[in-house]
Amino acid sequence: MTSNLKLRSPDFADNATLPRAHVHSVMGAGGDNVSPALTWEGAPAGTKSFALTCYDPDAPTGSGWWHWVVYDIPASATELKRGAGSAAGDQLPPGAKQGRTDFGSREYGGAAPPPGHGNHRYVFTLYALNVDKLDAPADASAAYIGFLIHFAKIGEAKTTAVYGR
Numbered sequence: 001m002t003s004n005l006k007l008r009s010p011d012f013a014d015n016a017t018l019p020r021a022h023v024h025s026v027m028g029a030g031g032d033n034v035s036p037a038l039t040w041e042g043a044p045a046g047t048k049s050f051a052l053t054c055y056d057p058d059a060p061t062g063s064g065w066w067h068w069v070v071y072d073i074p075a076s077a078t079e080l081k082r083g084a085g086s087a088a089g090d091q092l093p094p095g096a097k098q099g100r101t102d103f104g105s106r107e108y109g110g111a112a113p114p115p116g117h118g119n120h121r122y123v124f125t126l127y128a129l130n131v132d133k134l135d136a137p138a139d140a141s142a143a144y145i146g147f148l149i150h151f152a153k154i155g156e157a158k159t160t161a162v163y164g165r
Helices: 142-152
Strands: 006-008 038-041 049-056 065-074 120-129 153-163
Touching: 006 120, 006 153, 038 120, 049 142, 065 142, 120 142, 142 153
Parallel strands: none
Antiparallel strands: 006 038, 049 065, 049 120, 120 153
């Protein structure tokens, strides 16, 4: 799968520290829990929609932690605005949906690693898909949506932030 798809954030540099604005407010993390702005370019031919995930592979759960899942993003979209991951979802591109995260809600959930656990990686991955919409039930888990993404992806791009406390 060859693609020139690129994903960036004006809110953090790749492999740099996630700013406090994008850290969660739960578990003593003390952040503002605002989703970062993300922009992309270079969608491969045949892209019919996009999906975006944010995943922490370093969470001490045995299976990582899903922080954000957005799918059914129209192929014409080139960004998610800062704050688009609010529970209302009113800043998402038309038709886009948010899946259930490991926080149990359908919204962005920022970094909240345990104190003293070291830096965690927050991997934002944009997937170019060959379907207009994913056939995901409204209560689908992030893993279920990830399964659907796997079989529809024709390109992907990543950017990673780190955060520890």
